[in-house]
Amino acid sequence: MRGLFEDENPAGKEEIVGGAFLLRAFALAREAALLAAVEAIAKVSPFRHMITPGGFRMSVAMTNCGGLGWITDRRGYRYDAIDPETGRKWPAMPPEFSQLAVEAAGEAGFSGFHADACLINRYAPGTRLTLHQDKNEQDYTAPIVSVSLGVPATFLFGGIERGDKARRILVTHGDVVVWGGPARLRYHGIAPLKAAQHPKLGEYRINLTFRKAG
DNA sequence: AAGTATCT
DNA sequence: ACAT
Numbered sequence: 001m002r003g004l005f006e007d008e009n010p011a012g013k014e015e016i017v018g019g020a021f022l023l024r025a026f027a028l029a030r031e032a033a034l035l036a037a038v039e040a041i042a043k044v045s046p047f048r049h050m051i052t053p054g055g056f057r058m059s060v061a062m063t064n065c066g067g068l069g070w071i072t073d074r075r076g077y078r079y080d081a082i083d084p085e086t087g088r089k090w091p092a093m094p095p096e097f098s099q100l101a102v103e104a105a106g107e108a109g110f111s112g113f114h115a116d117a118c119l120i121n122r123y124a125p126g127t128r129l130t131l132h133q134d135k136n137e138q139d140y141t142a143p144i145v146s147v148s149l150g151v152p153a154t155f156l157f158g159g160i161e162r163g164d165k166a167r168r169i170l171v172t173h174g175d176v177v178v179w180g181g182p183a184r185l186r187y188h189g190i191a192p193l194k195a196a197q198h199p200k201l202g203e204y205r206i207n208l209t210f211r212k213a214g
Numbered sequence: 215a216a217g218t219a220t221c222t
Numbered sequence: 223a224c225a226t
Contacts, residue, residue: 054226056217072216074226132216162215189216 009172013107016157016167019183021108027100027147028174031200034149037094038120038206041065044091045083047122053077060129060190061122066093068117068213070136077136079117079213093118100176101145101210108178110143115210123153123205125195131158131166131187134211142212143180149173149208150201151193158187173198 011025027034047061050072064070068079069090083090097118105113121129134144148155148171155177158166164187171177179186193205 050216052215052217052226054215054217054224056215056226058216060216062216070216076226077216129216130218134216 009175016169016177016179017183017186019181020157020179020186021177022169022171023104023107023176023178025174026104026107026176027149030096030100031149031174033096034100034147034208035200035206037065037096038149038208041091041094041120045069045086047120048085058129059124059127061124063090063120064118065091065097065120066115066117070117070119070211070213079136097208097210100147104145104147104176104178105143105180108143108180110178110180113142113145113210113212115145115212117211117213119209119211121207121209123151123190123193123207125203126192127190128192129190131156131162131189133185133187134209135185137211137213139212140184141180143178143184145210146177147208147210148175148177148205150198150205151196151203153193153205154191156187156189156191158189160185160187162187173201
């Protein structure tokens with residue numbers, strides 16, 4: 001039974017499939033620090049809509065922090081230490097980000113996770129991310145840690161092949177999804193965001209995705 | 215194809 | 223299906 005307010009979801013761990021876990025409300029107590037850090041990062045490296053190799057503008061607005069940032073342009077997908085929009089290094093990974101990532105990974109059974117990249121995605125109503133694999137990282141032994149903030153979204157969690165049936169999981173403010181090991185290369189995405197309002201983020205959803213990219 | 219168009 |  002859901003609470004009267006979306007943010008009242010009780011904390012808890014649920015295994016989605018082998019190697020993938022939903023940590024409900026895991027980041028909730030840190031929302032103020034996380035949102036302040038996102039705001040500071042976006043002042044240095046603003047959210048922008050990147051272009052896919054196919055020449056399409058992504059509906060999700062993105063920025064990064066950490067030693068490496070995920071980027072896409074007509075040449076392909078990759079990680080780079082330099083923000084192509086500013087010509088400077090991505091903002092440093094805030095300590096509260098690193099701490100959240102290692103703790104969430106540990107809670108899911110992946111000890112010693114040290115993220116060197118954090119992709120920050122901003123979703124407006126209607127924005128989506130079609131099913132894809134995270135496969136631009138150097139090795140796949142480290143898990144992926146995905147933190148949801150703001151309006152609720154439907155997280156799509158599929159299989160190893162694109163055509164595999166995807167599970168639909170409602171992720172709300174403060175929820176964290178961690179996947180690694182046998183689930184590391186599973187397809188995943190976000191269904192078109194339904195219009196809603198969040199007290200702190202208005203119409204937006206923010207997602208922090210931590211990786212060991214290098 | 216981390217996106218879009220088009221068809222059932 | 224398409225084919226950066």
